[in-house]
Amino acid sequence: MKITVEAGSCIAAGVCVGMAPDHFDQDDEDGIVLLLDDAPAPDSEAAVRTAAEACPVRAIRLSE
Template sequence: MRVTVDEDRCCGAGQCVLLAPEVFDQRDEDGIVVLLDAEPAPSLHAIVREAAEVCPGAAIAVSEDG
């Protein structure tokens, strides 16, 4: 799995951070997503997919190609 984020689409809702704090964080100054791990461990794949699905700005993209 490969994860990418589009900071321009992020609205700072923080759902990704709540779901997968090992993979996502937020900038202190504006709440925009920070990607901590672009290739998360297999044990995190399901929760990362969920974070991408619930992102209100559709700022998270997941590629299963690795």
Template sequence: MKITADTGSCVASGQCVLLAPGTFDQDEDAGTVVLLADEPADGEEDAVRQAELTCPAAAIRLSGA
């Protein structure tokens, strides 16, 4: 599965980082999503799917999931 994150629509809720910290981080200044890799970290596939569903801004998109 490939991950994309739209930093322009991100509202910095941090849910993605809480769910999948090996895949997502937050920008220190803006708090917006930082994608650590374009594929889930080992063992975080389900958490990344949950992050997509949980994101209040729908800033996370998965393809080939």
């Protein structure tokens, strides 16, 4: 799996950080998503999928 984010679409809800903190963080200044790791290990994929699905603006994209 590969993760990409559309930072321009992000509204700084922070849901992704709460669900997959090893992969997402928020910029200190404006709260916009920061991608920490674009290739999750298999044991992290479920959390990343959940975070992507929970994003209110679908700013997180997953590809296989």
